[in-house]
Amino acid sequence: MELPFAESYKIKMVETIRKSTRDEREKWIKEAWFNLFNLRSDQVFVDLLTDSGTGAMSDRQWSELMLGDESYAGASSYYKLKKAIRDITGFEYFLPTHQGRAAENVLFSALVKEGDIVPGNAHFDTTKGHIEFRKATAVDCTIDEAFDTTLDHPFKGNIDLEKLEAVLKSHPAEKIPMVIITVTCNTSGGQPLSMQNIREVSAMARKYGIRVIFDAARFAENAYFIKTREIAYADKSIREIVREMFSYGDGMTMSSKKDAIVNMGGFIGLRDEELFRQASIFNIMFEGYITYGGMSGRDMNALAQGLYEGTEFEYLETRIKQVALLGNLLHEAGVPVQIPFGGHAIFVDALRFLPHLPREQYVAQTLAVEFYIEGGVRGVEIGTLLADRDPVTRLDRFPKLELVRFALPRRVYTDNHIRYVAATVIRVYERRNTITKGFRIACEAPILRHFTVALEKL
Numbered sequence: 386m387e388l389p390f391a392e393s394y395k396i397k398m399v400e401t402i403r404k405s406t407r408d409e410r411e412k413w414i415k416e417a418w419f420n421l422f423n424l425r426s427d428q429v430f431v432d433l434l435t436d437s438g439t440g441a442m443s444d445r446q447w448s449e450l451m452l453g454d455e456s457y458a459g460a461s462s463y464y465k466l467k468k469a470i471r472d473i474t475g476f477e478y479f480l481p482t483h484q485g486r487a488a489e490n491v492l493f494s495a496l497v498k499e500g501d502i503v504p505g506n507a508h509f510d511t512t513k514g515h516i517e518f519r520k521a522t523a524v525d526c527t528i529d530e531a532f533d534t535t536l537d538h539p540f541k542g543n544i545d546l547e548k549l550e551a552v553l554k555s556h557p558a559e560k561i562p563m564v565i566i567t568v569t570c571n572t573s574g575g576q577p578l579s580m581q582n583i584r585e586v587s588a589m590a591r592k593y594g595i596r597v598i599f600d601a602a603r604f605a606e607n608a609y610f611i612k613t614r615e616i617a618y619a620d621k622s623i624r625e626i627v628r629e630m631f632s633y634g635d636g637m638t639m640s641s642k643k644d645a646i647v648n649m650g651g652f653i654g655l656r657d658e659e660l661f662r663q664a665s666i667f668n669i670m671f672e673g674y675i676t677y678g679g680m681s682g683r684d685m686n687a688l689a690q691g692l693y694e695g696t697e698f699e700y701l702e703t704r705i706k707q708v709a710l711l712g713n714l715l716h717e718a719g720v721p722v723q724i725p726f727g728g729h730a731i732f733v734d735a736l737r738f739l740p741h742l743p744r745e746q747y748v749a750q751t752l753a754v755e756f757y758i759e760g761g762v763r764g765v766e767i768g769t770l771l772a773d774r775d776p777v778t779r780l781d782r783f784p785k786l787e788l789v790r791f792a793l794p795r796r797v798y799t800d801n802h803i804r805y806v807a808a809t810v811i812r813v814y815e816r817r818n819t820i821t822k823g824f825r826i827a828c829e830a831p832i833l834r835h836f837t838v839a840l841e842k843l
């Protein structure tokens with residue numbers, strides 16, 4: 386008999402979480418204007434809102450905190466992090482920032498101007514926000530297969546080379562500051578790009594004289610998928626794959642709250658010294674001096690350690706198998722989920738779950754609220770609320786997919802929690818025909834509205 390799979394770590398510290406009653410949850414979600422971001426965390430039993438900054442640091446990361454050097458300039462923590470980033474990514478120059486969107490803000494301040502075009506694969510919401518805030522346009526060049534949640538394709542994060550070339554051909558190079566490769570592609574479901582696709586995209590961008598920047602939040606999970614799905618890479622280590630991946634780019638922005646398993650932090654990695662100099666000006670203005678930029682020394686230490694742990698195969702296997710456990714339990718019960726399962730999250734296809742509900746009533750949000758009421762499980766809408774209004778027409782943009790995402794914090798929940806979540810979703814699925822009304826917007830912000838929107842039940 387083959388021995389079963391088991392986690393590659395054991396638990397040294399625990400945190401109590403509490404269940405609530407259905408009546409309590411109905412009251413709380415109403416008080417929260419049916420916006421899951423407005424709930425207090427103690428009103429949630431299993432919190433799968435995001436995998437961002439919610440991971441559990443290891444004993445080694447906690448001990449690194451004690452070794453932090455809090456000197457303003459030239460701290461040893463800065464050099465420790467610089468070495469880790471060079472080891473793992475190969476980028477010679479780096480700037481610390483307080484999180485991923487800050488890295489975008491700094492780098493895009495140096496690169497993106499009004500009227501620019503930024504092609505990529507389903508840009509993440511903050512990335513798109515930072516592009517549109519500068520009156521530039523993000524063009525999604527993801528392959529069409531990504532938008533069919535029933536299609537089993539190993540690399541749904543891939544960029545369509547024909548779509549990309551059409552963009553590169555129809556605009557002068559000085560209007561295209563970069564191509565953004567998001568690994569893994571969060572917006573289209575935590576889906577990876579193949580090494581082959583990354584290589585081809587990079588070659589095409591070079592042909593047109595355009596730089597390639599990675600939005601690298603989940604670069605290690607992408608490398609795991611390359612290792613397990615792309616035959617030529619089966620025998621390579623995660624770190625070898627990561628190095629090759631980044632060799633096809635000119636730089637990266639990183640949300641360290643994802644694959645570097647820290648609760649706060651980010652950075653920019655760059656190959657070109659001149660671009661590093663330009664970005665440094667904005668880093669000093671927005672984040673802090675270039676050897677700490679928005680991070681304390683101890684946090685840079687924990688991040689350096691996290692980069693090594695996050696690129697270990699055993700850790701990645703444990704994590705991605707837990708995500709697949711949730712996916713399999715739902716899929717086997719007939720719940721429509723995106724296939725194949727992503728690296729950090731399972732995505733429930735709300736349009737197939739509630740086909741009778743009009744899209745104007747925010748279908749995925751309606752479903753996310755039902756999951757909370759049913760079991761105190763918090764997911765998040767990746768649909769029309771997130772897609773925001775068209776900046777010109779101010780009409781709702783209806784994205785191709787309307788999803789509820791369950792993102793798994795790293796090293797936090799046990800497989801029993803995962804089974805509890807699956808049972809909650811399956812119970813809602815069994816009563817789906819009774820869900821006949823969604824929401825309308827009572828109040829919203831002009832940009833990134835999903836964080837603060839207030840909703841009314843129809």
Ligand SMILES: *Cc1c(COP(=O)(O)O)cnc(C)c1O
Nearest residue numbers: 484485486509511571600602640
């Ligand atoms: C989380 C994330 C960001 C933004 O990072 P923050 O640390 O949340 O500011 C950017 N891109 C991708 C793909 C992400 O997942």
